[in-house]
Amino acid sequence: MKNVSTRAVAVGILLxxxxxxxxxxxxxxxxxDGLTKVSEDHGFADTxxxxxxxxxxxxxxxxxxxxxxxxxxxGFAGVVGVLVVLAAGTGLTLALRRRPxxxxxxxxxxx
Amino acid sequence: MHVPDGFLDAPTSIATxxxxxxxxxxxxxxxxxxxxxxxxxLAGLVAAFVFATQMLNFPVAGGTSGHLMGGAxxxxxxxxxxxxxxxxxxxxxxxLLFADGGITALGTNIVLMGVTTVxxxxxxxxxxxxxxxxxTAMVPVAAGLGAFVSVPVASLVFVSLYAVGGTADVPLGxxxxxMVGVHVLIGIGEGVITFLAVGSVIAVRPDLVHGARPVxxxxxxxxxxxxxxx
Numbered sequence: 001m002k003n004v005s006t007r008a009v010a011v012g013i014l015l016x017x018x019x020x021x022x023x024x025x026x027x028x029x030x031x032x033d034g035l036t037k038v039s040e041d042h043g044f045a046d047t048x049x050x051x052x053x054x055x056x057x058x059x060x061x062x063x064x065x066x067x068x069x070x071x072x073x074x075g076f077a078g079v080v081g082v083l084v085v086l087a088a089g090t091g092l093t094l095a096l097r098r099r100p101x102x103x104x105x106x107x108x109x110x111x
Numbered sequence: 112m113h114v115p116d117g118f119l120d121a122p123t124s125i126a127t128x129x130x131x132x133x134x135x136x137x138x139x140x141x142x143x144x145x146x147x148x149x150x151x152x153l154a155g156l157v158a159a160f161v162f163a164t165q166m167l168n169f170p171v172a173g174g175t176s177g178h179l180m181g182g183a184x185x186x187x188x189x190x191x192x193x194x195x196x197x198x199x200x201x202x203x204x205x206x207l208l209f210a211d212g213g214i215t216a217l218g219t220n221i222v223l224m225g226v227t228t229v230x231x232x233x234x235x236x237x238x239x240x241x242x243x244x245x246x247t248a249m250v251p252v253a254a255g256l257g258a259f260v261s262v263p264v265a266s267l268v269f270v271s272l273y274a275v276g277g278t279a280d281v282p283l284g285x286x287x288x289x290m291v292g293v294h295v296l297i298g299i300g301e302g303v304i305t306f307l308a309v310g311s312v313i314a315v316r317p318d319l320v321h322g323a324r325p326v327x328x329x330x331x332x333x334x335x336x337x338x339x340x341x
Contacts, residue, residue, distance in 0.1 A: 081162050
């Protein structure tokens, strides 16, 4: 086992995620994805209805308050997304770990 | 493969919503056993990584693109139950904040790209692990293959949902061929990304990879046995 701390692995995953979402995402393919393309080719793309969150400042992976720069707008949205998902995921993890029930203790013993 | 609002009718969307809520509910219970001191710090990060990677559409044939779904990678890194939770968090944030994937289709997207890819990815991974050599080098290989299979299966699940509750009249055979065809290609990308990501963590800290535990446990036993024999 090499001497890399868990903290270093965690920081590594975070940095990679931030760079992918914040920088590399600008270079992602802009062609329609598999389902979108199939729906266009086979005549059901127009059944899509308006999105309930279309007014979100980050709708469509942009930042509505950064108008003039796609790279900045998309990168900002990506970084926000990574941090929001990280916060929600970590919060959920902590909540699950903090409240072990007697039921769980029994399951662990059985296993 | 984010399904927008309007592709599936209300009853089907409600049904997938119920399935998604049930799957997340069961996962909330079961994930506690997976979230030990090693996987817990990574669970939120794996969700963040899946989110980031889903922004990276890669080109596949014919003016089409695809992106990672992430069920296999999450299941192998932090465990299948935690994997369902991690991918679900991603789809919820995408729908509410980024208007990606319909809100009424949230259950559908959790079922397709979360539950299905976790179940298939993890299932194929474990099956391959049983037949492949018990080495840590095989863990990313099995993960990548599981990821590859999970994507076209998810597209088949979409087709079956569309057969039940699609809002347009599309010939089923045509839809099946088109969806599976393009998603086999996207699956190759899913497999490669999963192989690289799992391989990266395996290279530095195999003990942090949930799916590597059986291999590491077997290796430890061998070492102990050899030590006792000497």
